[in-house]
Amino acid sequence: MANHLYDALFGRHAGSEADFLIAPDGARTTYRAFLADAARYAHALRGAGLAPGDRVALQLEKSAHMLAVIAGAIRAGIVFLPLNTAYTPAEVAYFVGNSGARLLLADSARADALAPVAGDCGAALMTLDPDGSGSFANLAAGQAEDFPAEPCGPDTLAALLYTSGTTGRSKGAMMSHANLLSNAEVLVDAWRFTSADVLLHALPIFHTHGLFVATNVALLAGCPMIFLPKFDTETVIRLLPKATTMMGVPTFYTRLLDDPRLNRDLVSGMRLFVSGSAPLLAETHRKWEDRTGHRILERYGMTETNMNTSNPYDGDRRAGTVGLPLPGIELKVCDAAGHPVREGEIGVIEVRGPNVFKGYWQMPEKTREELRGNGFFITGDLGQIDADGYVSIVGRGKDLIITGGFNVYPKEIEMALDARPGVLESAVIGVPHPDFGEAVVAVVVPEKGAKLDPDALRQEIAAELAAFKRPKHIAIVTDLPRNTMGKVQKNLLRDSYAPLFRG
Incomplete structure (x- = not known):
């Protein structure tokens, strides 16, 4: 059996001297050199005691070496968990414990904070820095530049990606070789x-x-x-x-x-x-x-x-x-x-x-x-x-606002606000209200140099929106809270403005 994902993504470039990665300073890494690193990291994963189907968690800064570890994991049939670099040790503990990861790879700067996490979860902790140094890099040094790809079919588990967990514990989405390859093939076309x-x-x-x-x-x-x-x-x-x-x-x-x-x-x-x-x-x-x-x-x-x-x-x-x-x-x-x-x-x-x-x-x-x-x-x-x-x-669905028995979709109000002169962006949320169940609240960011009056904004959008959709409060702020991918974190806004209509 072939390795469904590795063969399609990486194996096709075996021996190629074409450029794959170009660094900001112009330094170039060929496909051949990258795949050699991936093979060494595959050997290192096996050397660290991981077998096909085992999990490795990575909380690493973005680098060519991190990408090569992921390629090596796919090649060795090992399931990888890429973790947000903003996660705290307590959050990492949940992911490592829930996944049963046998190895946690981290930057050297995080090693001391994550050592207790790895110990409590029964995982080994090794380091890999963006420059290619660290204990895991040492384990990979001198390893062969080839690795026999582990046979993996389309339904073989390739990765666990944990959801952001804004409404409860994060969930590990199981992504197969076929899931990842099919989507990439469609997008290329x-x-x-x-x-x-x-x-x-x-x-x-x-x-x-x-x-x-x-x-x-x-x-x-x-x-x-x-x-x-x-x-x-x-x-x-x-x-x-x-x-x-x-x-x-x-x-x-x-x-x-x-x-x-x-x-x-x-x-x-x-x-x-x-x-x-x-x-x-x-x-x-x-x-x-x-x-x-x-x-x-x-x-x-x-x-x-x-x-x-x-x-x-x-x-x-x-x-x-x-x-x-x-x-x-x-x-x-x-x-x-x-x-x-x-x-x-x-x-x-x-x-x-x-x-x-x-x-x-x-x-x-x-x-x-x-x-x-x-x-x-x-x-x-x-x-x-x-x-x-x-x-x-x-x-x-969790952002739907039900006020006085009516459904309000935040996007409609946000579009009305965003169209007003001087408004850069907005986020609309529902907060507890003693009479209506929930009240519509708008949090608005002005454009540079613009002065916004909440009462004037409310009047300007009144003609476009039914009375029950109009914000009962408009807050003017300098920016909106976002996660690392740029999504507005409405859960944080709801927490911040929850006391607005209490007593």
Whole structure:
């Protein structure tokens, strides 16, 4: 049996002297050199006592070495858990304990804090730094540059990706070899990637977007990546002329728009800008097109499914929508019982396809709650589909506000607020209210130099919204809390404003 994922992504490049990774300073790593590192790390994983099917947790800063460890794990049939670098030792303890990881790889700077975690969980702790030093690197040094790939079929577990856990304990989404490969194959075709591309990669690789979308697409296409440790406006501005494509979160685009050097000449060699992981404001779409001549392609995905929809490469890229279901993926908008709603009505998005995960690790009841017997996954996202088949995301089901018995969808109010002069962005939440159950609260960020009056804002949007939808309180703030992928953390806002209408 072949190794389904490794052979398709990495094995195809065996012996290739073509460039794979380009560092910010211009240093280049060929596919051959990268695969040699991956083989040494595969040997090191086995040397650390891990067998096929065992788990390795990685809380590492983004680097070529971290990526090579992941390639080595796939090659050795070992399941990997990439962990957000912002997680605290207490959070890491949950992931390592829940997954039963036998090895925790961390940066040297975190070793002391994570040693008790590894000890309590019965895992070994080893270090690997971005420069390739550390105890795990020492174990890999001198190992052979080849490793017989472990036989793994399409349904073999490849990775555990833990959800953000904003509404309870994080869940480990089980991603198979087929889940990851099928999605990458669809995206290469949908977004027209070829070996002639150069992908500017500034996303983290502990997340679906940076790892399973950006990296896997580049591997399948055989194109090099300019591999940045993180997004930095100055560095991205400098390197954009050397790239043809970029994938980012909305924050990338708003920060670049703040730089006067962003113009059509700077991006004349680019063919595609992709945005995801958080909603992109229609205003950002418009400004980007005005400044660069490019229309950003927005898509929709999540931890459990990778990518589900995309605006078309050729055709109408509609601001405010996430496009059409990708080939091979079924998407429907349903009521609570799972019955499709009528065209244009709001409901819960459900998806089915080869991209959909195999269930939650050690959570069979939660798996049965969210993964129907017919293969449809209940995403928890509220959306609607228009007459042309374009999908719009209204919000998360948990963000639905029920005030005085009426349903209020935050997105509708946010769009009304965001369209007002001087408003940069907004977030609408529901907070406890003694009379209405929940009250609508808007948290608004002004544009630079703008002065916003909450009462005036309320009056301006009154003509567009029914009385029960209008915010009972508008707060003006300097910024909104976000996670590392740019998503607004509405749970933190709800906590902050929960006392607003109490006594």
